[in-house]
Amino acid sequence: MKRCIFIALLLFSCFTSKAQTDYNYQALIAEASLFHLQKDYKNAILTFEKAFLLQKPDALNAYKTAGVFALDKNKNEALKYLNIALDKGWTETDALLIDPYFDFLRTDFPEEWKLIEKRAILNEEHYSKTLKFPALRKQINLMTIQDQKLRFIKSQTKDPIQIKALNKEINALDHKNLTEAKEIIKKYNWPKISEIGKDGQNNFWLIVQHADQDIRFQKMALAKMEKLVGTKEIDLENYAFLYDRVQCNLNYKQTYGTQVNWTKNGKASSFRPIIKEDSADKRRADFGLLPLKIYALNYGFQYFNISSEQALKNDSKDLDDVLQLINEAKKYCKSKDFQKVYDNYNNASMILGGMSSEQNYEAAVLFAKIYNETNEEQYRSISLDFLTLLFYREDLEKKKLMAETEFKSFYTEERLIEIFNNI
Template sequence: MCLRWSFLLLFSLTFSVQLWAQVKAPDAYYVWIKSADSLFKIPNYPLAAQHYSQAFKSFEGKGFMSDRYQAACAWARTGLADSAFFQLEKIVWKGKFDEYFRILADSNLVSLHTNTRWEPLITQVRRLHGIVDSLWNPNLYQLIDSMAAEDQKWRNRVTSLENTAPTDSIQVKWAVKMYNKVDSANYFVLRKIINTFGFPAWDCVGKSGANKFWLLVQHQDSQVEFQKEVLQLMEQKWLKGKVSAVDYAYLVDRVKVNTRELQVYGTQFDLNAERSSFTPKPVVDPANLNARREKMGLGTIESYMETANRRYYGTLKKEQK
């Protein structure tokens, strides 16, 4: 089965793992983090928090953003608000953490909500998320969010089934049928949103809402003219810094591939002839591909291929032993 639809979501919907310094973490860091994560799940929050701290200490005070977030959750659960805010303020004020809806709804952080440091923190996260209060449209965000959840439910189901051996081909076909039905139904709602609001950008639905709207349009392969129309509207927002450059690059390539042109950024993949690896569909000027990707905030094509193979390993042909 071709997975041209599924790999597109990978980088846009995952939690950031930004480092304060672009250097390799020592092995001890990962040992402590693995232990901390396990303790958090038990749950043993006090010991988990201490192990997160040991991880950062082993890395000269540095850490991945996602790990600092988990450390904050552990400290909040332990009742030590100052330690929790120390981690959160690092990732928000220095790391530009912008996952507004995640932090707002996280039950691990409820104990911090009455602290005087919470409101300035959450206001900054909201600002970083791109929301302009006078333009914020909560009803539109909720609509897009619910549509994206249904979209992802069936696509993630296919990936899970294909990564499970032996693969249940009947269940796979059923899940594919379901996401095709969802895509068809979504078109009419997406069309109405575009006609009413234009492309919903960060200011009115936040970064997550704009990303999810892009995701839904990305899956409208049976409506290529609609994709082209949305791309033009999205380009205007991108030039004004109101949508993600990464999302824009993906839609550029999607339209290129769907109109049988060479893609620009190498985001659209196929399996190679041996079915042993994902590989980008043909691109214009391959020698400068990584340079173009860097300008749009994309990683190297080599790392992208590696991640695709790791995420969708169930689709690859197994080596004979």
């Protein structure tokens, strides 16, 4: 009996030790990734190396480390980790061949770089033969390379004129990629890992994730992804990211805690509101995602878990705040202080998960009425904003919409015409 207890305790101790090692490893990887983003390459290198003392790198982290060493002009270590990445199965050859992180190696050590290229191309050829749609994977990966290239250039400049020009290019490319992505979804549904590989699917997800200008498409793509949940044909982390992205775009709270708040200086400050936040880590664990405490380190802020009581209090407070703002707006409406009506409803609409669909519709009618009385553009615009949100939520009835006389003055507006045509 004592022997059984001893063995059980030993197994528990080993399991606990491994779990702690994994936790420490992931925390260090997150910290190193942040140093990388902050262009603090020396500390990124030191932290990656600390992590690798605990656990050997996979292909992705070896590739990241190679990039940091290359940016730090360390040829030998950059080549070492590139070879480790290739040994571990790195297959994104198209990205590797033009990755600006490795310009130093390409320019100063062309012979060594050619050997890396040769290995990468062989990896790619072998991997492509295992996929059902290798040409589709190639198409998607090339789309993403251009996407990431422009965003990388933007991250390297502070020139406002160049940033403006790059934003224009990025928007044009996003539109082009969106058009192609729609055709891909139409033909293939959500492409499976066995069809285009994990890298191809990850890159396709990235394109959809950037399609915030078309929330209806994001919702449709998410529905296609959802059909693959529970199989080995999808990356659950990508599903969680897109799920949260869509939820936030529909003005709901997120579920998995993948979306963060950004400050004006481009730094992340906190997570966007999470529904039932106390159980978010459990939902994340079900999808194989890291705890929020570690995930936050990737963005450079600290996160502390909250109790179920605090989570319930936060959710209730948001609803109470919305109700208070709406009630105040209605009081201002009676006194015809329409600007304060606008301000209060605008503030209420910015509380994720706050306004119900019924409250959104009520606001749309109210501002249509104010517009009809004042003929001021901002009231027409916000009324259509509320209606558009309900349309995206698929929570708008055409019959009810057409029966509302306050909306008759909007009948020639493009946004309302689109709603009527697609509802």
